[in-house]
Amino acid sequence: MIIKLMVNDKMVERDVDPTKRLLDFLREDLNLTGTKEGCSEGECGACTVIVNDKAVASCCVLVGQVNGDNILTIEGLEKNGELDIIQKAFIEKGAIQCGFCTPGMIMSCKALLMKNPKPTVDEIKRSIEGNLCRCTGYTKIIEAVQQIVEERCNNE
């Protein structure tokens, strides 16, 4: 089946089995290996990408289901050599340890900030409740997003 979709602002057209998982399509067909697989059942969130402004577990979506959609992956956040504010905040706050959950975690935070620029701590926690991290205890991840919110409030 011919699948046409936007991935990181680029049109992608491929003849592909529509029952292939979006995760495999991204990793294998497009070589976008930043998106990770940790559990294969939508529990760990390592494979989170943004589909039409919503964070989804790409291991639970088939590529046929996103035909014509707009996909954003971790590789698409950096613009003109400039990191996304979430990437910067994660780095500065020490929110990254082994890094395996990081792409999915950042994409969940990105989806949150896209629709809610100044989330509360509880909203931040809820947005990443489906992203498991074994290294950080989440504290520095939450603080990284809080820092963005604080900066936004200060700049008003």
Added chain:
Amino acid sequence: MKELKYVGKSLVREDSYDKATGKTIYVGDMKRTDMLYAKLVLSEKAHADIEIDRSEAMLVEGIEAIYTHEDVPKVFYNSAEWYPGIKGIRDELILNNRARFVGDRIALVVGSSKETVEKAISKLKIIYKELKPVIGLKQARKDEVIIKENTNLAFSKSINVGNYEEALKKADYVIKDIGTTPKVHHAAIEPHVCLAEFDYQGNLVICTPCQVATQVQMHVANVLNIPLNKVRTVKAVMGGSFGGKSQPILEPIVAFAAWKLNRAVLLYMDRTDVITGTVSRNATEIAVETAVNKEGKILGRKVEVRVDGGAYNTNASNVTMALGKKLYRLYDIPNQTFEGKAYYTNTLPGGTCRGYGSPQGHAVTEVNIDNIAKKLNMDPCEFRLLNLVDEGAKDLTGAPEIGNAKIKECVKVGMEAFNWKEKRDTIKNKSADRYAYGVGMACGTHGNGYKGAYPDFTNVDMRIYADEGAIVKIGVHDLGCGTITTLKQIAAETLDINMEKIRITEADTFVTPYDSAGTQASRVTYVCGGAIKEAGKKLKAKLINAFCKLKNVPIENVETANGYIYDKNSTEEHTYGDIVTEYEKHFSESMSISLEYKSPANPASFAAFFAEVKVDKYTGLVDVIDCLAVHDIGRAINPMLVEGQIQGGAQFGLGMALYEQMKINKNGDVKSNSFSKYHIINSTSMPKVKIILIEDNEPYGPYGAKSVGEMATVAPAPAIINAINFALDTNITTFPATPEVIVNEILKKGI
């Protein structure tokens, strides 16, 4: 003391840029021309003889090989051994024709793609001739069904200090508790994965997220009967380990496939494979009795520990003894007996897991300590302060000295910061019909390397280049903790070179110098960091001497700053690089140093953890509302990374207290075989962990530092249980205290 430029600063990790952008290549992301994929077939029965008909599976297009027991070398090994001097009980094979647990390796399927491999696996005909399984310690002890040769007892040893029986006679009270701790899944988010291939120099390369590259090298060479120097282990980027990737599990079998097929082979696991087919924290049953006098002094203690070793010997002896030895390093107990026994069961084997025995040992003994305080009508902190070790305490078992122990200070500072006294006195006033509130605390200790038990040294090569950059070659493994950043800070401080100009290797057995024990046992900052400091000191002295010789400057006039060296009475400045080049030119020698650094000591690290909980008496659910970790760390090389360790360690410990356990039924089936059935704490259940660091200089540590990563996992679990017990006035000693456990206790007490 001279102000430090790098040590003590919360500097950002260099590797976090690539990790934040998805550019970091983990082994599962690697591709090679003509690479094959491989997956293990794991037993679905806990105890069975296996026959496999692979004829139909072999017909799947793209299948390159299907290996079973009959195809592989029959070389027995013990994956927990990390150097040849450890003569453990060797009972593992890379593939088995008798399964001894659900998850045991029975075949390997190799094909051109993952789809091909999965398809072939579905077409394998596996016939299980089932044997009666041995599940749990109780059944193992009966010896009715024997997994190995004569008995299910895998290991037995005791440690004796003083005379416990005499202490009993003098005691006013003897407080007894029996508790259990679960098998815990490491739950690194990166599933186990490994790549094997040949390089252009003829090495069989094992590219793996491992903790001990030389351990992988040793087992691969041994199993395949090829020379050690032909096996090259390259430590790959690690997506988390926590001990789970410490013992080689995939490496020998993927090496075998690559060696047979002369092709690159990537062996991958899914989550269920990882949960069932690797290793777990050893489950334990612990009986403790403590003899005290009415003044609150511990006179003696007896701790009996039974360890569920799982189906293979692996670390049964080591983890049992590691657990036991820790019990002699937290409290000043003149008479103490430890009896440790490990048993085989038809469940997944035990393996190294963050804290290595300490979380289990402290779990039950720290609840017992609270029960003693209760019996004596004392505050549990005050009781601990009467009995905790002091600075310079000796380990009465003869193990290395405990060092600059600051655990009493941890408790005192924590009491103050947590507002302990007031909370303890008043928190129950908050309790109402449905919710009960409580505060609790616990202490813990862990080590700094292997000195006193195993060889503990590391070799380091350090060189300054003509462009002022430096390279430090050392066989370390960054497990995701930021080890390389920490070590760079030490190197930068010692050499007085900007940190960006320093590069440090991770282990590659073809290239990096030998390291005796790998990145385990909380030894890297303390031992390898110590080695880098020592090498840096010597290399800087060599540079200064070279400068003196070249410029005819007396040594007392030499000063350095950020890669520049100069005579303080002159305006002329020289870069380190200038001196390196001139020295080579005039003295025919490079600006480098190689040394072997033997760990000088093995002090204890300590922590006290304070927690406030809210228990829902209707559902048994527990909310951890507030918590504080106070760590005796000697010195934080990078406070931000230290905090990350403590917060992550707390998540591990809270999981052990409340949620995490491998659920295995009487047939040996693993019920918690996915993340939907094995719960690690997520963002909404995880409290913010407040942190206080006690930095009081550990004498032999680099810049006074000692370990934190494993230490951070030890005290949280018993602190939570103590808080629950205080809230409910119960005596829960079962880890985890799941809603079921809590509700049962509530019903039992009729509260």
